[in-house]
Amino acid sequence: MANYRAIWCQDATIAYSMKSGEYPVLNMLNLTVERGTIYGLLGPSGCGKTTLLKCILGRLKLDHGRILVFGSDTPCQREGNEIPGRDVGYMPQDLALHSIFNIKETLHFYGKLNGMRKREVDLQIEFLNDLLQLPPGSKLIQELSGGQKRRVSFAATMLHNPRLLILDEPTVGVDPVLSAKIWRHLVYLSSNRGCTIMITTHYIEEARQANRVGLMRSGTLLCEGEPEVLIQMKGLSNLQEVFLELCGDESEQPMIHDSSSGDEEEPLCFDKYSQPALFNPNILDDDKDKLPFEKVPAEPTKTFNHLVKTSIINPLHLSACIMKECTNIMRTRALLLMYFILPFMQISAMLLCWGRYPKNIPVGIVNEDHFSKNFSLSELYISFLQQGNTMDLQNFESMREARKAADNAEIAAIVHFGPRYTSELLLRRINFEESTVETALKSSVYISLDETVKLTSMLLKEKFLDAYREFQLAMVLKSNHNPSLAILPINFTEPFYGKEVDSLTDYMTPGVILQLTYTLSASLTGIRSLVERKMGITDRLHASGVTETMLMLAAMIVQFFIMTGQVAILFFMALIVFDSPFLGNLGLAVGITYLQGLTGIAFGLIISAVCTEETQAIHLNVGTIYPILLLSGVIWPLDAIPYPVRYVSYLIPLTLPAVAMRDVFLRGWSIGRERVWQAVLINIAFIAAFVIIAITVRKILFNKR
Structure with a gap:
């Protein structure tokens, strides 16, 4: 291609689908921007300007046609022609700034992304402060007015002196005096520094200072040329009238909307911000702002795929993104506190409330046995029931009263002793060969249970049987018989694994630690990445050459360190505070937990890729928590799950x-x-699979956003 061309578009076409068919956002668009010039791309909102800029940056792939930037297809990563990267400065239509950064942090972040040293950034900040009248550097972005934010955004774009500036509506919300000053500086950069500038605006008259303008509507260029030449050709007095006349000629063509903004075409603005500014070449000192690029490559170079490059790790980009993540977390102290309060609260609630057997269960006693005032076998059995804190025994005069209490859910069981319980039981034991069925029935204890709470009823049955075994042994000892007669021929020896406790908490604790680590990592990673993309920050980072791999890797590294604190809290609470049994290697248990956390981080990246709103991410995350918890065997054994579901x-x-x-x-x-080693390998496989899926999904959706 000719050396004078900075941007060259030939038959650029890109369309989006609707129910009624496909509509072109760019329709066979041809455009040329010469090196060292200002090109003003004019048109109403929704006409395709932003889409064209994204295609130039390599963020969107054309359906048809070709775009070359400095002789290369984009994206291109060759020394001296890094687009996206340090050779381009991109100011998006959205502010795309981290609201909790201050101005100095913002500019140092973008300076580091573009390979600038701290002193170089400081010198540029000093110059940009004077040019753009920036507020104090310690002021947070969220504290600035709309116009001040746009000035900071503009400063971040020009900070590293790129050879190509792409500015999407840079003067919206900027006062006329400052707007004129910005235009004078742009003219100076193009005339004296050789910088190529492409600027979009729907303020028509301010673009009169550009070397060349293109008037765009419905994805096509209505015309292209030098502003004064266009005015003379049409015999009109200003660009505004030229554009209105051209729009009138095209009025019968259907309107096409820009898929990148989703907005309908709006009328052009002709107001006080549109007044042309006078160029003063003495606005800057020649030695204060020197471009680092002396030569401009012209030959086409080997380029990467139109999708995000993922094969190269850039240490500068990685360290800058890690710094960004850390600043985000440290600046939002409430969020930082939540990161470590949540695991404390969740494991405390789970280990306090899950898996423990019920205590002080209300049990009604109806004792109609009155053998003697000083002795009855029913009272002996009741004394064994009173041992421990499992039951809270309540006496009732009659079955009618006990039934009424049971109907009101005041008691969980009724224990009934008949009027001749002691005498019939003694008769049965003394002369058991002559005892009848009637004797057996009258010497029995009748127990009614509330089976609606199955765990409680199962526990009560076990306690009733245990108490009766002890009761039998006591009767044998009192009658001076051989105590072996009361011993069942089934004996439970010491367990070879675990210990005999009235709790399921020990079973649940290991799984709870893994589940909390996975859930916290997935939710926090997914939402943070999604917020940046929604604010337009991700687009700006991509224009600076930051790849999806860098963004994901930085998020994983920072979340890994957060996870370290969370894992420490979980193990401290489980092993020290709740004294959960632990017989294995602590390093191995922590390692499995880390792998599970990394699996959650990788799944969070998938959430951030497929969702467009925070509410969607929250719903997806919550929607996966309970199936994972219920089907993974954390709170209930896998043996209880039916086979089709168990798979x-x-x-x-x-x-x-x-x-x-x-x-x-x-x-x-x-x-x-x-x-154990199979579980470790499975965790690693899930991490790899989730990361691959996240990258693939982002690539698939790349051209749709």
């Missing part, structure tokens, strides 16, 4: 790691055990 549970990233974690905690197993 599904093995596809959940938490299932097998939770089993392995339980083996490490309660069995003391090492990495050499098959179930």
